[in-house]
Amino acid sequence: MKTDVTYLGTVINVDSTSIEVEVSEDIPSSAPIINGRLYRIGQIGTLVKIPVGNIKLYGIVASVSNLPNQLNNIDGAVPDKGSRYLQVQLVGEQIGESKFERGIGSFPTINDEVHLVTEDDLKQIYGDQAKGLIEIGKHSSSENLSVYLDLNNFVLRHGAVLGSTGSGKSNTVAHIINEILCSFDGSRIVLIDIHGEYSTAFSNKCKVYKINDTVNPLHVPYWTLNFDELSFFLVGRPNGQERPEDKRLREEILKHKKESADKLKSGNVKTDFITADSPIPFDIKKMWHDFNREVYGTFSKAGAIEQNRDTEELENEGDFKNLIPAKFKPYSVSSAAPYKSKNETMYSYEQKIHSRLKDSRYKFMFNPDEYNDIDSSKDLDSLIRNWIEHDERLSILDLSGVPFELIDITVGIVTRLIYDSMYWGKNESYTGRNRPLLMVFEEAHSYLPRNEGNSHIYGYARKAVEKIFKEGRKFGLGALVVTQRPSEISETILAQVGTFIALRLTNSSDKSTVKSAAPNNMTSLIDLLSSLRRGEAIIVGESIEIPSRVRIKEYTPRPSSNDPDLCNKWGQSFASNENNYKEVITAMREQKHIIKGS
Structure with a gap:
C-alpha cells in the first residue's frame, strides 16, 4: 500500500527484462528508517519489490535519473527536479509463501506499486543455512544477513573467482575451501597451486605434494603422458x-x-x-x-x-x-x-x-622413485590414490618447483588422469558419481589461455580442463578457476561457468569479458566491479538465489599471497654481505626454491 513505510513509487514503463519506476514525491526522506534500520533510496545494486496480487516480483536498481528514460536522449528536455526515476532489472519472483525463484512468470503493469526491500524480505530470499549450503559472506547492505551458496550447483555447474591483484581472490578461495571442509566430512578437493601459496593457509587440513619434498614428493611419471x-x-x-x-x-x-x-x-x-x-x-x-x-x-x-x-x-x-x-x-x-x-x-x-x-629439473618425471618403470613397486592406481584418497580431504599439488615450460603439460596430465579416473569409475562406490571431487585451478590465465601465443603453452592443460567444464558434472567432477585476467581465459571454460564470484576488476577488457559471460544479464551489477571494496564481490549464477553484492568472510591464516610490508622493510637499515646471493644463484641454477623461515 502507498501508506506503507516501504512505499517507493510506481511503475511507468515495462519491457521484457526491466521496468522504470517513478519515485514518489511524498516520500519524506531519501534515507527512511524502517524497523530501526536506515535504507538509502536509489542506490545502484539494491533490490526493490513489486507486489502483484499474491506474487512478489524482485528487481535490482540499474540506474537513477532525474528524467524518464524516454526523455533522456531528447535535446532540450527539462529535468523534473521534483522526481527521480529508477531503471530496474527484473530478476525473480516469490509466489505466496513459497521459495524465491529466479526468472519472471508474470510482469508488472503500469502504475503497480514498487516498495523497498527490507532485511526481512532479504531473509525470505536467502533463507537460513540448510543442508547443501555454505556461507560465502554477508550481504553488503546488511551486516547481519548471511549469504549462502548452493554447493551442489557451485561445484558441479562449475565456478570462477575473478579479480584484480589485491582484490581478495586468495582469501575468497581459502574461505570457500574451508567452508566445504568444515561442512562436509566426505568432501574431496584437489588444488592446483602453481605459486605455492596455500599450504600455509591449510597447514593442518591438507596434504601437500611438491617436487623434491622429502615427505610427500610430487611425481608425474613420464609414461602417464599420451x-x-x-x-x-x-x-x-x-x-x-x-x-x-x-x-x-x-x-x-x-x-x-x-x-x-x-x-x-x-x-x-x-x-x-x-x-x-x-x-x-x-x-x-x-x-x-x-x-x-x-x-x-x-x-x-x-x-x-x-x-x-x-x-x-x-x-x-x-x-x-x-x-x-x-x-x-x-x-x-x-x-x-x-x-x-x-x-x-x-x-x-x-x-x-x-x-x-x-x-x-625433470627428475620428478623421469625418476619418480616408486613409479619409475615396470619394475617399480607401484602403479597408476597408487598414484591416483595418493593424490585424492588419504587422511585429509584437501590435496594441494604445489607446482612452484615445476619448470615453467612444463606447467602446461603437468597441469594437463594431472587433470586428465583425475578426469579419466572419475569417468571410467563413474559407477564405483569410492569415486565418480558416488564420491564427487572439486578441482581448483589457481592462476588459471597462466596455463588456460584463450590463444596459445606463448611458446611454452600448447593447449595441453586447456584441452583437459575444458573437458571437465563440458562433461565433468556427469561423472561427479566439478571445477573452479581463479584468475586476475578473465579476458585471457579460454572462452569455452568461461561459457560453461555456472557461478561467477567477481571481485574488483579495473581492466576494461576483463570487465567486458565478465559482462558477456555472466548469466542473468546482470549488466548493472557487473558495471560496479571497478568500485568494489577489497574483499567485496558480485556473485551471480546458479548457486545463489539472487545476484548479490557480498562481503566475503575473511579467512585466517591467509594464503601467502599478500604483498610484502614495503614501508616496514624499507624502514629497516641494511648491511651488505659478501655471501649475499650465493644461495640465490645456486637455487637459480638448480631450479630449487630456498626453504627458510620468513
Missing part, C-alpha cells in the same frame, strides 16, 4: 606432425608398453587394447639406449638390412639405467669392417631424448 604430450616434451614434435622418426618413436613406445602388459601391478591388460597413448609403465632409458646403439653402433656387415644386434662390433654393453651408452669398435674409414651404422633416422631424436633424461 604420445602427443610425450613426443612434444622429449623431442619438440608439434602436434599433428608425423615424420619417419615420429612414426618410429611411436612404434618403439608402443612396443615397450606392450612388453609390460602382463607385468602391471594393478592388473594385466590385453595387448590388443594398448596404444601409444595408454598410461602403461615402460623403461624410457632402455628405449634411449636402443636408439643409441642403433645410431652409433658399428657392424661386421655393411648392408643396412644386415646391420642388427647379431652383427654388432660391441665392446661394452654400457648401462642404460645410468645413461651410459654402449661402446663399439671404431668404424673403418676404408671399405673394410667395422662398418658405420646406416640407421641414422633417429640421430637427432636420440640426442634430444638423452638431453632430457640428463636434465635434473
Whole structure:
C-alpha cells in the first residue's frame, strides 16, 4: 500500500527484462528508517519489490535519473527536479509463501506499486543455512544477513573467482575451501597451486605434494603422458606432425608398453587394447639406449638390412639405467669392417631424448622413485590414490618447483588422469558419481589461455580442463578457476561457468569479458566491479538465489599471497654481505626454491 513505510513509487514503463519506476514525491526522506534500520533510496545494486496480487516480483536498481528514460536522449528536455526515476532489472519472483525463484512468470503493469526491500524480505530470499549450503559472506547492505551458496550447483555447474591483484581472490578461495571442509566430512578437493601459496593457509587440513619434498614428493611419471604430450616434451614434435622418426618413436613406445602388459601391478591388460597413448609403465632409458646403439653402433656387415644386434662390433654393453651408452669398435674409414651404422633416422631424436633424461629439473618425471618403470613397486592406481584418497580431504599439488615450460603439460596430465579416473569409475562406490571431487585451478590465465601465443603453452592443460567444464558434472567432477585476467581465459571454460564470484576488476577488457559471460544479464551489477571494496564481490549464477553484492568472510591464516610490508622493510637499515646471493644463484641454477623461515 502507498501508506506503507516501504512505499517507493510506481511503475511507468515495462519491457521484457526491466521496468522504470517513478519515485514518489511524498516520500519524506531519501534515507527512511524502517524497523530501526536506515535504507538509502536509489542506490545502484539494491533490490526493490513489486507486489502483484499474491506474487512478489524482485528487481535490482540499474540506474537513477532525474528524467524518464524516454526523455533522456531528447535535446532540450527539462529535468523534473521534483522526481527521480529508477531503471530496474527484473530478476525473480516469490509466489505466496513459497521459495524465491529466479526468472519472471508474470510482469508488472503500469502504475503497480514498487516498495523497498527490507532485511526481512532479504531473509525470505536467502533463507537460513540448510543442508547443501555454505556461507560465502554477508550481504553488503546488511551486516547481519548471511549469504549462502548452493554447493551442489557451485561445484558441479562449475565456478570462477575473478579479480584484480589485491582484490581478495586468495582469501575468497581459502574461505570457500574451508567452508566445504568444515561442512562436509566426505568432501574431496584437489588444488592446483602453481605459486605455492596455500599450504600455509591449510597447514593442518591438507596434504601437500611438491617436487623434491622429502615427505610427500610430487611425481608425474613420464609414461602417464599420451604420445602427443610425450613426443612434444622429449623431442619438440608439434602436434599433428608425423615424420619417419615420429612414426618410429611411436612404434618403439608402443612396443615397450606392450612388453609390460602382463607385468602391471594393478592388473594385466590385453595387448590388443594398448596404444601409444595408454598410461602403461615402460623403461624410457632402455628405449634411449636402443636408439643409441642403433645410431652409433658399428657392424661386421655393411648392408643396412644386415646391420642388427647379431652383427654388432660391441665392446661394452654400457648401462642404460645410468645413461651410459654402449661402446663399439671404431668404424673403418676404408671399405673394410667395422662398418658405420646406416640407421641414422633417429640421430637427432636420440640426442634430444638423452638431453632430457640428463636434465635434473625433470627428475620428478623421469625418476619418480616408486613409479619409475615396470619394475617399480607401484602403479597408476597408487598414484591416483595418493593424490585424492588419504587422511585429509584437501590435496594441494604445489607446482612452484615445476619448470615453467612444463606447467602446461603437468597441469594437463594431472587433470586428465583425475578426469579419466572419475569417468571410467563413474559407477564405483569410492569415486565418480558416488564420491564427487572439486578441482581448483589457481592462476588459471597462466596455463588456460584463450590463444596459445606463448611458446611454452600448447593447449595441453586447456584441452583437459575444458573437458571437465563440458562433461565433468556427469561423472561427479566439478571445477573452479581463479584468475586476475578473465579476458585471457579460454572462452569455452568461461561459457560453461555456472557461478561467477567477481571481485574488483579495473581492466576494461576483463570487465567486458565478465559482462558477456555472466548469466542473468546482470549488466548493472557487473558495471560496479571497478568500485568494489577489497574483499567485496558480485556473485551471480546458479548457486545463489539472487545476484548479490557480498562481503566475503575473511579467512585466517591467509594464503601467502599478500604483498610484502614495503614501508616496514624499507624502514629497516641494511648491511651488505659478501655471501649475499650465493644461495640465490645456486637455487637459480638448480631450479630449487630456498626453504627458510620468513
